[in-house]
Amino acid sequence: MAMNRIQFQSGLSMLKFLKDFGTEAQCEQALEVARWSDGFHCPRCNGTAYYVIRDGIRKVFQCRACRHQASLIAGTVFQGTKLPLTVWFLAIYLVSQAKTGLSSLALKRQLGVSYPTAWLIHHKLMQAMVNREERYVLDGRIQVDDAYLGGERAGGKAGRGS
Template sequence: MPMNRIQFQPGLSMPEFFEQYGSESRCEAALERARWPEGFRCPCCGTWAHCVLRGANRKMFQCNACRHQTWLIAGTIFQGTKLGLTIWFLAIYLISQAKTGLSALALKRHLGVSYPTAWLIHHKLMHAMAAREERYVLSGQVQVDDAYLGGERGGGKAGRGSENKVPFVAAVSLSDEGHPLRVKLSPVPGFTLKAIAVWASTNLAVGSTVCSDGLACFSAVTEAGCVHQPTVVAGRKPKE
């Protein structure tokens, strides 16, 4: 059986994670690099010169010019937490590595914290991940398809238009070699021209080439400045 390159792609092992982020100081250094890649600069006056203080076991930067003080965790998802950054970083690692998702209850057991604390960490991290994804739009060559999410329920209409299912647009941008780059799964009111036009305006970059199976509503991507390339499936002419 051929090896699935996606399943066996290199990642960050747990020993490697603890080697890089196994102490509070290492987590602080990583957060500082992420926030200020070129070094700390006062957000008030823009001065580079500063000194580092310690307060309540938290790292603080004080500007040498205006004396403004900035906590390392201020303005981040860690702001106001009493937990160590090692707990937060471990939670980030566990959630990002779980292919089928990780519940707050499972996170509680892994982190050794109370369930309300685990729930709050889980909620904050998932919200931050969703907010980050919303900032990105798909560009270049993009493949789209209709999808539905929901459990089985007796009665009602089956297939498209079922009241038991939530319609989603599944879209993936591809590299020049045809490899997936970024994926978006977006709920939509329905697969109508209006709904897809609204979706395309917020999720696709102008000039993108959108490939679909010919479902009529996907022609609306042209309203967002994209090129639509329907693909003939099973010898049938795409509906436009």
């Protein structure tokens, strides 16, 4: 799924995020590169020549060869959404930056959307992350951030050092 390949660095500041993904055109560009890293390929005939047409705010690619129309968001976690990609990208940013998780209510406040919308975004993103985790097998040197291993032990000092 496309969002898997749009990576926000863990240390990405909000200012930098807004500079890189603050407009619909920037988000479209990022999604386009994530879907077709070597340019558009028609899902039907694999043609690479296309026209760009618009369906409301949505970018749609029309294949020049077979005239198949492929929406930029079709087949991604954003499929079917009427929200601007900027809202989704900001949601991904907020969820990915929140170490201890983010509630749908917090997302509603920060995105300025209704609670049902925030809830839907939240659940779609969480599901996409679960799907992603299932597909990856950790390999090489694994570094775990702020983890506690094992059970309780008497004595010893309190805190992460122990």
